[in-house]
Amino acid sequence: MESRPRMTKQRQVILEELRMMHTHPTADELYERVRDRLPRISLGTVYRNLEKLAASGMIRRLEKTGSQMRFDGDLHDHQHIRCILCGRIEDIEAEPEPTHCDYKLVAGTGFRLIERRVEYVGVCPACEAKKGKM
Amino acid sequence: MESRPRMTKQRQVILEELRMMHTHPTADELYERVRDRLPRISLGTVYRNLEKLAASGMIRRLEKTGSQMRFDGDLHDHQHIRCILCGRIEDIEAEPEPTHCDYKLVAGTGFRLIERRVEYVGVCPACEAKKGKM
DNA sequence: TTAATAATAGTAATTATTACTAATAATAGT
DNA sequence: ACTATTATTAGTAATAATTACTATTATTAA
Ligand SMILES: [Mn+2]
Ligand SMILES: [Mn+2]
Ligand SMILES: [Zn+2]
Ligand SMILES: [Zn+2]
Numbered sequence: 001m002e003s004r005p006r007m008t009k010q011r012q013v014i015l016e017e018l019r020m021m022h023t024h025p026t027a028d029e030l031y032e033r034v035r036d037r038l039p040r041i042s043l044g045t046v047y048r049n050l051e052k053l054a055a056s057g058m059i060r061r062l063e064k065t066g067s068q069m070r071f072d073g074d075l076h077d078h079q080h081i082r083c084i085l086c087g088r089i090e091d092i093e094a095e096p097e098p099t100h101c102d103y104k105l106v107a108g109t110g111f112r113l114i115e116r117r118v119e120y121v122g123v124c125p126a127c128e129a130k131k132g133k134m
Numbered sequence: 135m136e137s138r139p140r141m142t143k144q145r146q147v148i149l150e151e152l153r154m155m156h157t158h159p160t161a162d163e164l165y166e167r168v169r170d171r172l173p174r175i176s177l178g179t180v181y182r183n184l185e186k187l188a189a190s191g192m193i194r195r196l197e198k199t200g201s202q203m204r205f206d207g208d209l210h211d212h213q214h215i216r217c218i219l220c221g222r223i224e225d226i227e228a229e230p231e232p233t234h235c236d237y238k239l240v241a242g243t244g245f246r247l248i249e250r251r252v253e254y255v256g257v258c259p260a261c262e263a264k265k266g267k268m
Numbered sequence: 269t270t271a272a273t274a275a276t277a278g279t280a281a282t283t284a285t286t287a288c289t290a291a292t293a294a295t296a297g298t
Numbered sequence: 299a300c301t302a303t304t305a306t307t308a309g310t311a312a313t314a315a316t317t318a319c320t321a322t323t324a325t326t327a328a
């Protein structure tokens with residue numbers, strides 16, 4: 001039942017590239033990027049490593065917003081805003097910890113509160129510009 | 135280019151059943167329910183109508199949390215808590231409108247803020263009980 | 269009633285993700 | 299450095315949710 005994770009070249013590169021880009025990429029966006037350095041890597045390997053890295057807390061998995069998962073190499077305490085038109089995600093400097101008020105709101109449901117996620121939704125500058133032209 | 139929506143038996147039943155249940159069902163949960171009244175309805179019809187009803191504002195589509203879409207026939211201003219283990223969703227009586235503080239947070243990004251979604255995540259009583267037994 | 273055309277049932281296609289498997293390579297121990 | 303163990307990989311197949319297609323049906327306005 002022993003099983004120490006191994007730091008493979010693939011895992012290393014995936015982690016490095018995710019930490020470099022600040023765009024909260026999907027698995028296949030990251031796959032395209034990583035292929036520049038490891039042309040023979042497979043998409044399944046990218047998925048598997050993102051899963052492992054997220055489970056070990058080395059990266060964040062942004063819960064299914066939009067149609068695919070997105071990942072974040074930046075672990076500092078922050079939230080996100082997503083463009084309702086193109087899906088682009090940017091950082092927002094807000095603290096996500098639940099407040100006393102949140103605990104009171106949840107009390108009636110019988111749930112044990114773990115986390116409060118705030119997602120801001122809007123239109124990004126690029127999409128706003130595009131829209132103006134029509 | 136004219137196109138007035140028609141109130142078909144299927145659309146009627148889908149809307150009625152969704153409004154009755156307070157469980158935020160997935161498309162196929164609702165499909166199973168509706169089949170009791172319309173045994174020949176197809177899953178595609180359920181999806182198509184949920185899409186139309188959401189677009190016209192008659193129901194809410196809860197943005198992809200978990201692996202599938204969920205729908206809500208209750209339009210009153212509220213938010214949700216989702217069980218991280220079983221996916222069950224319950225209502226939370228919190229106002230979702232962005233505050234001045236939210237607008238200030240978003241200002242730096244250049245986005246036009248449309249909505250602030252707060253999703254609470256926790257463990258539901260049923261799952262908590264199940265967990266205690268192991 | 270009738271004509272126009274949304275909407276439907278049934279099925280096929282798409283898409284993101286996960287599972288499978290034989291081959292490879294990272295690590296611990298010698 | 300060599301070897302044994304086994305986590306990990308590439309490649310591919312399978313799954314699962316959703317969407318698209320198409321011939322037929324049924325709603326609604328005239
Ligand atoms: Mn981020
Ligand atoms: Mn609700
Ligand atoms: Zn955009
Ligand atoms: Zn639960």
